Amino acid sequence: xxxxxxxxxxxxxxxGVLLDRDGRVFARLPDVDLAPGRIVALTGTSGAGKTTALxxxxxxxxxxxxxxxxxxxxxxxxxxxxxxxxRGQRIGLVFQSFHLIDAVSVEENLRxxxxxxxxxxxxxxxxxxxxxxxxxxxxxxxxxxxxQGQAQRVAVARALVNRPALVLADEPTxxxxxxxxxxxxxxxxxxxxxxxxxLLIATHDRRALDAxxxxxxxxxxx
Amino acid sequence: xxxxxxxxxxxxxxWGQALLSVIVGALGVxxxxxxxxxxxxxxxxxxxxFGGVDLVVGPKGSALDLVLCCVLHVSDPRGLVPLKEGMDxxxxxxxxxxxxxxxxxxVHGRRIVGTTPDILTIYRAHMAQGAIWTAPxxxxxxxxxxxxxxxxxGATFVGNHGLGPGGEEHAKFPYTVTGILAPTGxxxxxxxxxxxxxxxxIHRDPDDAEEAKAGQGGPTGFGPPAATAxxxxxxxxxxxxxxxxxxxxxxxxxxxxxxxxxxxLARAGRPVILAVTAVGVLFxxxxxxxxxxxxxxxxxxxxxxxxxxxxxxxxxxxxxxxxxxEAAMLAAGALATGVAAVAGxxxxxxxxxxxxxxxxxxxAPTGQDLAMLAAGALAAALAAAAVPALRAARAPIxxxxxx
Ligand SMILES: Nc1ncnc2c1ncn2[C@@H]1O[C@H](COP(=O)(O)OP(=O)(O)OP(=O)(O)O)[C@@H](O)[C@H]1O
Ligand SMILES: [Mg+2]
Numbered sequence: 001x002x003x004x005x006x007x008x009x010x011x012x013x014x015x016g017v018l019l020d021r022d023g024r025v026f027a028r029l030p031d032v033d034l035a036p037g038r039i040v041a042l043t044g045t046s047g048a049g050k051t052t053a054l055x056x057x058x059x060x061x062x063x064x065x066x067x068x069x070x071x072x073x074x075x076x077x078x079x080x081x082x083x084x085x086x087r088g089q090r091i092g093l094v095f096q097s098f099h100l101i102d103a104v105s106v107e108e109n110l111r112x113x114x115x116x117x118x119x120x121x122x123x124x125x126x127x128x129x130x131x132x133x134x135x136x137x138x139x140x141x142x143x144x145x146x147x148q149g150q151a152q153r154v155a156v157a158r159a160l161v162n163r164p165a166l167v168l169a170d171e172p173t174x175x176x177x178x179x180x181x182x183x184x185x186x187x188x189x190x191x192x193x194x195x196x197x198x199l200l201i202a203t204h205d206r207r208a209l210d211a212x213x214x215x216x217x218x219x220x221x222x
Numbered sequence: 223x224x225x226x227x228x229x230x231x232x233x234x235x236x237w238g239q240a241l242l243s244v245i246v247g248a249l250g251v252x253x254x255x256x257x258x259x260x261x262x263x264x265x266x267x268x269x270x271x272f273g274g275v276d277l278v279v280g281p282k283g284s285a286l287d288l289v290l291c292c293v294l295h296v297s298d299p300r301g302l303v304p305l306k307e308g309m310d311x312x313x314x315x316x317x318x319x320x321x322x323x324x325x326x327x328x329v330h331g332r333r334i335v336g337t338t339p340d341i342l343t344i345y346r347a348h349m350a351q352g353a354i355w356t357a358p359x360x361x362x363x364x365x366x367x368x369x370x371x372x373x374x375x376g377a378t379f380v381g382n383h384g385l386g387p388g389g390e391e392h393a394k395f396p397y398t399v400t401g402i403l404a405p406t407g408x409x410x411x412x413x414x415x416x417x418x419x420x421x422x423x424i425h426r427d428p429d430d431a432e433e434a435k436a437g438q439g440g441p442t443g444f445g446p447p448a449a450t451a452x453x454x455x456x457x458x459x460x461x462x463x464x465x466x467x468x469x470x471x472x473x474x475x476x477x478x479x480x481x482x483x484x485x486x487l488a489r490a491g492r493p494v495i496l497a498v499t500a501v502g503v504l505f506x507x508x509x510x511x512x513x514x515x516x517x518x519x520x521x522x523x524x525x526x527x528x529x530x531x532x533x534x535x536x537x538x539x540x541x542x543x544x545x546x547x548e549a550a551m552l553a554a555g556a557l558a559t560g561v562a563a564v565a566g567x568x569x570x571x572x573x574x575x576x577x578x579x580x581x582x583x584x585x586a587p588t589g590q591d592l593a594m595l596a597a598g599a600l601a602a603a604l605a606a607a608a609v610p611a612l613r614a615a616r617a618p619i620x621x622x623x624x625x
Contacts, residue, residue, distance in 0.1 A: 055620060058533070060533065060619045060620060061620060081537060084532070084535050084536070084537055085535055087533070087534075087535050088534055088535015088536070089535065093533055093534075099526065099530045101228075101231075101527050101530065101531075102235075102527075103228075103231040103232050103234070103235045103527075104227070104228065104231045108224075108227070108231075111224065112224060112228070112531070112534065113534050115224045116531050116534035116535045116536040116540075117534060117535035118535070
């Protein structure tokens with residue numbers, strides 16, 4: 001695996017993160033100390049800044065202030081290419097609408113997650129993920145020919161292909177009915193724990209809160 | 223990143239547009255390649271077709287007509303020259319060999335040429351089978367004429383009046399084949415040679431034919447013997463500087479040098495060559511432009527996918543490489559299709575040219591041609607990819623987190 005080795009007991013640690021939009025600070029992220037195998041919910045009303053916070057945690061959009069450590073690495077002190085690498089190799093992302101690449105197969109979507117990060121998908125790990133998430137039978141199917149539930153499971157598998165230290169999920173259940181939301185959360189929690197990653201779920205979905213170890217609320221600021 | 227695989231997958235999703243770019247690009251490639259081959263091979267083929275003919279002497283008139291009629295044998299003769307005076311003009315130490323030719327009849331579109339055995343010296347031709355004629359109404363067939371007409375030593379045939387098909391048959395005067403020539407690569411291969419007396423015999427007053435056949439030879443019924451033209455080969459290239467002028471200075475004769483006429487023709491053909499090249503380049507440019515707009519549209523339609531790849535850790539230039547790879551694949555497709563089309567159609571065009579104009583053209587593109595086409599295709603691909611690639615590289619990652 002890549003050059004990011006974690007010795008810290010935390011996979012994510014933030015201090016004093018302030019978020020801005022249009023030059024104005026509008027939200028504060030409560031300090032996060034996320035240990036491997038733990039699941040934390042980030043709650044807040046619509047517009048509270050959950051997605052903006054995840055962008056900062058993923059190294060996509062800088063916070064106005066504060067520090068974000070993924071493992072031992074201070075995310076925002078890395079150069080842009082280093083941040084891209086760190087994100088690809090150490091952070092798994094699950095999006096609200098899954099965002100698979102329609103033009104290629106399920107397996108290719110998973111392999112892409114590895115190759116985009118400059119890694120090769122380990123065959124054994126890939127197979128385990130396909131089996132755990134019950135997508136072995138559809139591994140060669142093109143991503144635009146999947147059911148909603150299958151697409152979700154592929155998205156979860158993709159987030160875990162590179163054995164990330166941290167998984168960030170943005171409203172993974174908001175579009176789902178109770179049964180599916182339950183199933184997805186259980187799966188996500190189980191797989192993330194098995195893999196020893198930390199999971200942060202941004203959500204205002206009350207159903208998600210039952211599955212987590214702790215929850216933090218976005219705070220208004222400015 | 224798996225650039226090639228992704229680019230291919232993306233291309234397949236918009237195969238209609240991709241196919242259009244490939245077809246238009248292939249047309250450009252084919253046009254440019256055809257011009258390149260033609261420009262190089264046609265003069266060579268013409269030179270081969272001349273055989274060893276350095277000079278043609280005919281009646282006053284266009285030198286080009288003379289070459290087309292009496293060396294390449296693709297057009298009709300314009301008149302006659304008196305045989306003896308014509309041969310006298312070429313009685314010169316610088317002339318290695320001279321032979322008259324008398325045109326008038328044909329068999330199944332192959333010209334029957336009345337001449338003397340010296341013509342074999344001029345064309346450096348050898349007998350493949352049989353022997354040269356020893357009497358009128360005996361014939362020696364060029365290799366191609368023998369093959370297409372199925373002639374062998376001992377076979378007989380009758381000529382038709384005129385150089386095209388449909389002329390009246392000279393049924394009273396069948397020819398007997400005495401020999402077949404080895405291939406020379408020149409226009410000679412398509413001709414049937416006979417003693418010049420045969421032509422006089424057949425075309426004199428029918429009533430006198432028997433008398434002529436008996437060996438009295440002579441005029442075509444009126445006046446002294448004539449020929450369509452006289453061919454000559456030189457001992458040294460220096461003759462080219464003197465002899466044509468010497469001939470042109472006479473009152474009755476014009477001289478034409480096949481080599482000079484082709485050079486002149488090639489110069490006259492330059493605008494055509496340039497025009498076809500321009501059309502080819504235009505096609506290639508249109509292909510590149512359609513590919514570029516289609517690619518740009520495709521890349522912005524894929525903003526979400528590209529942002530996702532960035533979110534997964536891909537560098538901006540890796541995203542740009544996808545656009546470049548797609549364009550390169552289109553260019554490679556156009557290149558392969560264009561070259562294959564020329565390879566498929568060129569032999570057909572070449573056989574048409576051989577049949578109609580007696581030009582034996584080698585149609586295989588050279589490595590240099592292919593290198594030039596590949597460089598052009600690559601340049602077109604890079605030009606087509608530039609804008610879409612830069613735009614794709616700048617795709618903001620944030621879009622991916624929006625539902
Ligand atoms: N691209 C943008 N440009 C400017 N402002 C934005 C942009 N995206 C979001 N915002 C603003 O930033 C604030 C926080 O938005 P954000 O998407 O982080 O909220 P959220 O907590 O994720 O909401 P939701 O639960 O609806 O997803 C909102 O006021 C929003 O209008
Ligand atoms: Mg949000």
